[in-house]
Amino acid sequence: MLDGSLPSVAMAFSIPETELVFRASRAGGPGGQHVNQSSTRVEVRWNVSESPALTEDQRERLIEKLSTRIDSRGFLRVVADERRSQLRNREAAISRMNDLVRDALK
Numbered sequence: 039m040l041d042g043s044l045p046s047v048a049m050a051f052s053i054p055e056t057e058l059v060f061r062a063s064r065a066g067g068p069g070g071q072h073v074n075q076s077s078t079r080v081e082v083r084w085n086v087s088e089s090p091a092l093t094e095d096q097r098e099r100l101i102e103k104l105s106t107r108i109d110s111r112g113f114l115r116v117v118a119d120e121r122r123s124q125l126r127n128r129e130a131a132i133s134r135m136n137d138l139v140r141d142a143l144k
Contacts, residue, residue: 051091051092051096051139051143052091053084053089053091053135053136053139054091057084057085057089057091058082058083058084058132058135059082059083059084059085059113060080060081060082060083060128060131061080061081061083062077062078062079062080062081062124063077063079063081064076064077064078064079076124077124078119078121078122078123078124078127079117079118079119079127080117080118080119080124080127080128080130080131081115081116081117081131082115082116082117082118082128082131082132082135083113083114083115083116084113084114084135085111085112085113085114086100086101086104086108086112086113086114087101087108087111087112087113088112096143099142099143100114100139100142100143103141103142104138104142107138114135114138114139116131116134116135116138117131118130118131118134
């Protein structure tokens, strides 16, 4: 899932989709015909503390660099709600999470 021209450690790592946990909810914001009726807001969580995809060095680096974004159970959480469709918000949330992880592993 991670792509682009990155240092070898970041390029070699990708978050397995099977480890991502998704939750959709109703997005707030200005009105419209479908406001508060469509669950378009998407939250994606990934357990950094327990991910088998990480080496111990990668795990320590992510926990150190993203400490303010990781909760007490070890989950990194990203939310997207700026798009009108759940699918586009899901894609945006995954992309944001990949960017966070990529930057932290540099």
